Amino acid sequence: MNQRPIDDLARNAFVDGQLDAAQRQAMEAYLQAHPEQAQELAAWQRDAQQLRQAAGQDSLPPNPALDPAAIRARLRARTRRRLAMAGSLAAALAVGGVAGWGAHDSALAYRVLPMQDAVQAYRLFASDHAPQPDVRADAGNLQSWLDDYFAHAQRLPDLSASGFKPVAARLLATDQGPAAIVIYENAGQRASFYIRPPGPDKQMLAQGSRRDGRLLARYWSGQGYNYALVGAGDGIADAPLPAPAQAPS
């Protein structure tokens, strides 16, 4: 009776009461013919039963620290602590950043948020409560007005592919000298072209773009100035920028 016509699944399922009625009947019939195996499985069942009885005697005193409500409260407190720690870390980084800015290179700050003043200027001048522009497109040629202040700068970008036309411009001041914003309009939307002298240390910008909320800012440098195109959504995303090597007219 060394052969094992029943497999481990059947044996264990029988011991654990996992067989359905038909399977159990077949198994019992088999075990009747194989008393040795019947004895073994009966012993397994006794062992399991003994284990369950002993387990029933295991008792641990109540531990209020393990109550789910207490666990949740601790998790929340931990999250708060981590947030506070992250906050103080961010503050430390900011302090370090400001100190590093002063100590090292102010251009670093521009690299973090290039042409932030262009974005702010857009917010101011593209809003419905924009200040009066210095010059309107119907009152004079914006390009020649711009040339009076930025003689060697790149030409105004041509945004006509997305329907934008320059409509107004205004002169602004920065630490490094005059800057200007030119407002473009198409049917219902505004975009802006911003020109300014490079920041301290004559920091020039690699061509790039960044998003600020729903605004897209594209920026580049050339002819001794920094430029930015700012617009809501993707209206200006594909507009061709002036070629960097373009000579002033």
Added chain:
Amino acid sequence: MIRPLRSPPPEPVSSEDDAIQTEELSDAVLRVLLPRLRRFALRLTCDPASADDLVQATLERALTRWHSRRPQGSVRAWLFTILYRQFLDSQRRSRRYARLLEWFAGADSAAPSAERQALARSSLDTFERLPEAQRTLLWLVSVEGLSYKAVADLFDIPPGTVMSRLSRARRALRGLNEGQAGVAHLRILK
């Protein structure tokens, strides 16, 4: 003495807990399962304080992981699996720590604690002498009544392997129990 094969009292834990279908891992569900988790943790660690630490770590993990849980399977099996994995991790850590201590102190820092020895002398004497994996397997199947599938997932082994390991563990426990019975018998004869 051979008892009848059918319906041995007490029954393994029925799978009614497995029917718990829950969107939230509610406190009520956890409170129902908490005693089982603590009992299992005590079996694993053989130390009440470590057991509760293990259960606490398990509940914290469960509460933070609940939303990334795969929807199928029972909540109970899921919690047991987290607990067991946490236990294995802590074992690994403490083994490393023990090696480190030995390195520095040359002491046998892995000596069993008094509590551990007391527990081992309890009614489950022979059971305690089984290797950890066999003990866990027998406990989950016989006491907790976890499904073979859930146990296979917990150990991360194929279902067929569960069955052969289960047979082996039961034979090993039987062997120990018979050995002890033999010893007791001899003592009585003296």
